[in-house]
Amino acid sequence: MDKSKIREVVEETVRRTAITDIHTHTFDPAMGGLLLWGIDELLTYHYLVAEVFRARPDMAYSDFMSMAKPAQADIIWDELFVKRSPVSEACRGVVTVLHSLGLDTGSRDLRAYRAYFSGQNVRDYVERVFETAGIRKVYMTNDPMDPAEGPLWEKGFDRDSRFLGVLRLDSALINWPEGAARLQRMGYRVDSSLSGSTIKELRRYLNEWCDKIDARYMAISMPPEFRYPDVESSLTTLMIKAVVPVARERNIPVAMMIGVRKLVNPELTLAGDSVGCADVATVEALARDFGDVRFMVTMLARENMHALCVAARKFKNMLPFGCWWFLNNPSLVREITAMRLELLGLSCIPQHSDSRVLDQLIYKWTHSRQIIGEVLGGKYADLARSGWVASRQEIERDVNLLFDGRSIE
Numbered sequence: 072m073d074k075s076k077i078r079e080v081v082e083e084t085v086r087r088t089a090i091t092d093i094h095t096h097t098f099d100p101a102m103g104g105l106l107l108w109g110i111d112e113l114l115t116y117h118y119l120v121a122e123v124f125r126a127r128p129d130m131a132y133s134d135f136m137s138m139a140k141p142a143q144a145d146i147i148w149d150e151l152f153v154k155r156s157p158v159s160e161a162c163r164g165v166v167t168v169l170h171s172l173g174l175d176t177g178s179r180d181l182r183a184y185r186a187y188f189s190g191q192n193v194r195d196y197v198e199r200v201f202e203t204a205g206i207r208k209v210y211m212t213n214d215p216m217d218p219a220e221g222p223l224w225e226k227g228f229d230r231d232s233r234f235l236g237v238l239r240l241d242s243a244l245i246n247w248p249e250g251a252a253r254l255q256r257m258g259y260r261v262d263s264s265l266s267g268s269t270i271k272e273l274r275r276y277l278n279e280w281c282d283k284i285d286a287r288y289m290a291i292s293m294p295p296e297f298r299y300p301d302v303e304s305s306l307t308t309l310m311i312k313a314v315v316p317v318a319r320e321r322n323i324p325v326a327m328m329i330g331v332r333k334l335v336n337p338e339l340t341l342a343g344d345s346v347g348c349a350d351v352a353t354v355e356a357l358a359r360d361f362g363d364v365r366f367m368v369t370m371l372a373r374e375n376m377h378a379l380c381v382a383a384r385k386f387k388n389m390l391p392f393g394c395w396w397f398l399n400n401p402s403l404v405r406e407i408t409a410m411r412l413e414l415l416g417l418s419c420i421p422q423h424s425d426s427r428v429l430d431q432l433i434y435k436w437t438h439s440r441q442i443i444g445e446v447l448g449g450k451y452a453d454l455a456r457s458g459w460v461a462s463r464q465e466i467e468r469d470v471n472l473l474f475d476g477r478s479i480e
């Protein structure tokens with residue numbers, strides 16, 4: 072191939088390769104109201120809820136939080152799209168979605184957008200979004216302890232094979248013994264002290280629910296203080312005595328998302344979490360001591376990203392993934408992607424979308440594909456300058472390695 076074309080070919084390949092999105096908060100359409108979509112959901116995304124208070128410091132948190140969703144959406148639209156230009160990443164995302172759907176972003180007409188969405192049927196809209204975003208499959212985040220979600224699984228439904236199950240562990244494990252009380256209510260014989268039958272019963276919970284949702288991996292988000300080894304910590308004990316053995320037995324990965332400081336501003340609820348620097352030595356020690364278990368790892372602090380790449384060079388059972396939450400911004404995705412390619416080659420999962428609203432699949436992937444394509448294209452151009460010109464087939468093969476999700480299967 073012509074050397075000067077190589078960037079273009081890589082960018083184009085990244086644009087059209089079907090993606091397996093390994094971490095989202097979207098749901099199988101059969102799960103009804105849990106699947107969020109449409110303009111009011113897009114506008115009240117918690118990333119934008121945090122931003123609206125930057126524009127309206129006079130507004131009381133509780134006043135906004137107690138409003139109905141359309142009223143919140145009206146304020147966010149007015150403050151962040153009409154009175155000022157939507158330059159933040161989360162704001163631009165809404166614009167990308169509207170534009171990709173063929174709506175007139177020049178009209179600035181929220182009522183017209185609402186009318187468009189109210190004319191959609193959810194099943195057809197899922198097809199449209201998957202098609203527009205170029206998505207093959209998405210992994211959900213499934214919490215059996217969620218009062219809206221648990222009963223749906225208990226009852227059972229016809230699954231859409233494109234929405235894969237992931238057992239989320241936070242409500243069972245974080246802030247133990249809060250999870251113990253929930254487990255007891257579900258009929259598991261656990262107690263707060265981690266003694267007696269607790270570990271055995273927690274494993275039973277994990278196994279039964281992995282079966283029920285056909286979990287492809289188990290996932291947990293953790294505070295920056297998470298340490299291993301740490302004999303004092305309930306979370307660490309539960310991880311190594313229950314989660315790790317179940318993952319090993321089932322041959323599924325454990326995803327650890329580390330570095331969230333929950334509710335630094337409780338009044339902001341879901342939008343109130345912050346970031347802290349985590350301990351990369353902890354994930355190295357876990358990967359070393361449990362070498363037969365696969366760990367998918369992402370961290371929330373930019374400061375952790377370099378050390379995490381180095382850690383993955385040392386442990387073949389560690390897979391860095393995604394640019395999570397506050398890192399999912401073009402400048403940081405660019406930096407992190409380049410660093411990963413330089414240190415790990417193609418052995419990482421560059422991005423997940425974290426979409427909470429179905430339509431976000433469109434913007435999160437349009438934006439990420441753009442940056443990842445540019446960075447990756449630069450790497451093939453560098454290679455060509457060094458004397459190695461990749462063929463189209465080789466480029467397609469490589470892009471698939473990054474995006475088809477096979478490394479976690």
Ligand code: RAT
Binds near residue numbers: 096341396425
């Ligand atoms: O990015 C987000 O939407 C966060 O609220 C979290 O859901 C985070 O991604 C998580 O999975 O904990």
Ligand code: ZN
Binds near residue numbers: 094
């Ligand atoms: Zn998430």
